[in-house]
Amino acid sequence: MMSNKCQLCQSETTLKTYEVPPETSNNPDNSILICSKCLAQIDKKEELDSNHWRVLSETMWSEVPGVQVVSWRMLNRLKQESWAMENLDMMYLADEILAWAKATGDHENDGTVDLHKDANGNQLLTGDTVILTKSLDVKGSTLNAKMGTVVKNIKLVEENTEQIEGKIEGQVIVILTKYVRKQG
Template sequence: MAKGFQRDVLRKQQLENFTRELVRRYSALCELCGARKTKLVVFEVPPVSSDINIEHCILLCETCLQQVCYPKQRSIDHWRCLSTAVWSDHLPAQVMAVLLTRYFAKTHDWAANLEDTLYLSPEADQWLAEVESFV
């Protein structure tokens, strides 16, 4: 078995270990769209370091995860939920929501208007500067 594959499997297992803590901490809902009673997956908000950091992790439903990972599959109607998510108290969720809002702001007025209303903490601004190219 290749070392890279083993490393990826181990990382996935370690992320799954965070699921219970994140579910408890964030009320078992998708941190972007607010979906409840659905399978949630731990997602690492970039930049991803070699060590897993729970402070860079959010819970996403399968719909959000699929659309975050595959931009061509993004449905604009699904992402109207960003108007709530950009104000999240959980910094990684807020960063991911703002990244997606900026992505949609290029082509959709509602996202551009939302982006204009944002006031972000210095920590969020710094994080966003590091990952602008992700979406």
């Protein structure tokens, strides 16, 4: 029976069904109900918040295989924290569940997250407004984007955290994040 709480952190805010990779069949054991904060950190769209995951010391004992797999992966990402290492040492997974947990290689990850950041280290998000910190010559064009130019409603380049897209003088260009600062 599903409750209206995140199966990982017990939050009751904005819940989504999460298919635990690499399993994709419609087996209910492969799907768990999680909140947007857990999802963002699992998908590395947000910095890992150690305090958010402390509740794993309780939820890791769930009988739901998907919860066990994600708990084990997140504890591994947080293993530099003594509490997470202690929980990992106590946690037991059946062989087939452990193989599933290891299948993505995520447990070998150090927990660092690659985010789009401006020249000052502020996180950039789609829709943000940025200001150029350097005049830029646009390749394949006569356009010169002057320092101080405001670029509204940027888009993140998904595969490269060092690039964003923005429109300058009606032309969509790729801009390196090290040459912008977030406005506001």
